[in-house]
Amino acid sequence: MWPDPAFGDAGAMSVIEVTDLRKSYGGRAAVDGVSLAVEEGEIFGILGPNGAGKTTTVECVEGLRVPDAGRVRVTGLDPVADHARVARVLGAQLQQSELQPKLTVREALELYASFYPRPLDWAPLAERLGLTAQLTTRFARLSGGQKQRLFIALALIGNPRVVVLDELTTGLDPRARRDTWQLIEDVRASGVTVLLVTHFMEEAQRLCDRIAVIDKGRVAALDTPAGLIRRSAGATVISFTPSAPLDDGELAALPALASVDRKEGRITLAGTDETVNAVITLLARHRVTAHQLRVVDATLDDAFLDLTNTDTKADTADTADTADTKETAS
Amino acid sequence: MSTAVLRTEVRLFRREPGAIFWILLFPTLLLVILGSIPGFREHQSDLGGLRTIDVYVPVAVLLGLIVGGLQSMPQTLTGYRERGILRRMATTPVRPSALLSAQMAVYGGAALASALLALVTGRLAFGVRLPEQPLGYLLALLLAVLVALALGSVVSALSRTTKIAGAIGSAVFFPSMFCAGVWLPVQSMPHLMARIVDCTPFGAAAQALNQAAAGHWPGWGHLGVLAAWILLLTGAAVRWFRWE
Numbered sequence: 001m002w003p004d005p006a007f008g009d010a011g012a013m014s015v016i017e018v019t020d021l022r023k024s025y026g027g028r029a030a031v032d033g034v035s036l037a038v039e040e041g042e043i044f045g046i047l048g049p050n051g052a053g054k055t056t057t058v059e060c061v062e063g064l065r066v067p068d069a070g071r072v073r074v075t076g077l078d079p080v081a082d083h084a085r086v087a088r089v090l091g092a093q094l095q096q097s098e099l100q101p102k103l104t105v106r107e108a109l110e111l112y113a114s115f116y117p118r119p120l121d122w123a124p125l126a127e128r129l130g131l132t133a134q135l136t137t138r139f140a141r142l143s144g145g146q147k148q149r150l151f152i153a154l155a156l157i158g159n160p161r162v163v164v165l166d167e168l169t170t171g172l173d174p175r176a177r178r179d180t181w182q183l184i185e186d187v188r189a190s191g192v193t194v195l196l197v198t199h200f201m202e203e204a205q206r207l208c209d210r211i212a213v214i215d216k217g218r219v220a221a222l223d224t225p226a227g228l229i230r231r232s233a234g235a236t237v238i239s240f241t242p243s244a245p246l247d248d249g250e251l252a253a254l255p256a257l258a259s260v261d262r263k264e265g266r267i268t269l270a271g272t273d274e275t276v277n278a279v280i281t282l283l284a285r286h287r288v289t290a291h292q293l294r295v296v297d298a299t300l301d302d303a304f305l306d307l308t309n310t311d312t313k314a315d316t317a318d319t320a321d322t323a324d325t326k327e328t329a330s
Numbered sequence: 331m332s333t334a335v336l337r338t339e340v341r342l343f344r345r346e347p348g349a350i351f352w353i354l355l356f357p358t359l360l361l362v363i364l365g366s367i368p369g370f371r372e373h374q375s376d377l378g379g380l381r382t383i384d385v386y387v388p389v390a391v392l393l394g395l396i397v398g399g400l401q402s403m404p405q406t407l408t409g410y411r412e413r414g415i416l417r418r419m420a421t422t423p424v425r426p427s428a429l430l431s432a433q434m435a436v437y438g439g440a441a442l443a444s445a446l447l448a449l450v451t452g453r454l455a456f457g458v459r460l461p462e463q464p465l466g467y468l469l470a471l472l473l474a475v476l477v478a479l480a481l482g483s484v485v486s487a488l489s490r491t492t493k494i495a496g497a498i499g500s501a502v503f504f505p506s507m508f509c510a511g512v513w514l515p516v517q518s519m520p521h522l523m524a525r526i527v528d529c530t531p532f533g534a535a536a537q538a539l540n541q542a543a544a545g546h547w548p549g550w551g552h553l554g555v556l557a558a559w560i561l562l563l564t565g566a567a568v569r570w571f572r573w574e
């Protein structure tokens with residue numbers, strides 16, 4: 001889809017350009033030389049373990065933080081020096097923020113719409129986000145999911161060219177999460193560029209055209225979701241229960257094999273398509289039947305764990321399930 | 331200043347019955363209670379022939395702006411920062427300073443309305459004469475409002491959480507009320523104490539208001555003390571205020 005997965009379309013000006021960004025808090029580098037470019041009309045994901053520097057990076061893009069070093073440009077403008085102009089084209093949904101407790105949903109939408117020169121009509125937007133029944137509800141009385149949807153609406157109300165969504169679907173139930181994904185795809189289809197910070201692999205895999213995996217303040221990999229998966233050692237996983245024992249040595253000799261695992265008579269192999277073909281040949285040669293044969297592509301999860309550091313593995317596996325873990329960088 | 335933000339903050343203020351009572355109604359209520367005591371409606375020689383109720387009208391006028399500026403505003407502003415409301419506003423073309431100035435306008439306006447209510451009630455219920463030097467009175471009152479807002483901003487700047495804002499606010503609140511003469515009007519204070527109180531923001535404000543009420547142009551000394559405090563406190567608030 002993109003000419004060069006790492007740098008996008010080199011001819012056009014990128015909507016967001018981050019070059020060698022650095023930001024430290026109290027001597028600890030939160031962002032340590034991040035470079036990336038987000039092209040017009042794409043959904044660009046930033047993925048990484050907690051505290052990797054994802055939020056700090058997007059806060060520099062939003063103009064909320066002043067970088068220690070490096071260059072940030074949004075539609076060619078400096079988000080700090082040219083704040084007002086950048087704010088008019090950039091809609092933001094922050095990871096942790098609230099509104100005045102007694103402000104109603106409708107008042108919030110009208111207020112934020114008044115900040116922009118060409119805002120969207122708030123009523124259809126509220127309907128798209130399922131907030132029509134809550135228009136007269138005060139912010140403090142909204143559920144977590146309703147608050148989240150309101151903040152997505154506020155990010156879009158200014159009719160922005162680019163939206164930055166930080167932990168977009170955190171706090172949403174699975175159905176609302178899927179609805180929100182559809183909404184983001186619609187938003188992109190209308191020509192808006194999306195920068196998405198997430199720790200949900202499924203979300204990144206489903207939505208993103210390209211993903212930057214950030215770890216310890218640096219870009220560990222930048223590619224399409226499929227490209228990231230291909231990079232991981234075991235891109236294809238074959239599992240089966242053989243009708244007769246198979247020789248370990250023969251399994252280990254399979255081409256492009258990344259790992260072998262035996263558990264309760266079931267064999268799980270990670271490798272490539274080449275490995276799959278070789279396994280089938282091996283089974284046929286020994287006239288062994290493979291019960292419950294499954295061949296699945298590795299997920300972004302596997303690629304992510306490969307790319308980010310080993311000592312964070314347990315941590316990141318957890319965060320894929322627990323919705324409310326927060327990055328502690330700020 | 332964004333008018334949409336101001337409109338919203340006015341609307342939100344109207345949803346705070348507590349703030350409305352303590353800023354708008356409580357000072358006048360106190361005036362009515364004190365005025366209901368017969369002895370307070372008699373002329374006192376140690377007050378220069380004035381009645382106690384006469385000297386309490388300026389106290390009531392100051393009370394509303396002390397409550398609004400030192401108790402309510404720092405709580406609201408610190409809450410806005412604590413909850414990330416200022417941060418959210420910072421990502422829009424309207425800067426979070428719009429919220430700050432709207433808050434000041436709301437509490438400044440409420441304090442002025444409270445002052446007006448106290449003056450009118452004093453006049454109608456107890457025959458307290460309206461300020462005989464209205465321009466001087468208005469000037470002193472505006473400076474008093476500004477000093478209350480500036481002091482409240484410093485409280486908010488120094489407070490990381492609403493709890494701290496409440497604590498610091500109260501710590502400043504009671505001395506401020508004392509200086510304004512809530513317990514003992516400045517005119518009745520012993521000489522040395524009155525001299526010291528004259529140097530405080532609300533002591534100077536009380537004196538300036540009293541002079542203007544009596545028909546004199548408020549002393550430049552008192553106005554100067556107020557102006558100095560406004561500059562000092564505003565500078566401190568600007569220096570220490572954090573958006574997040």
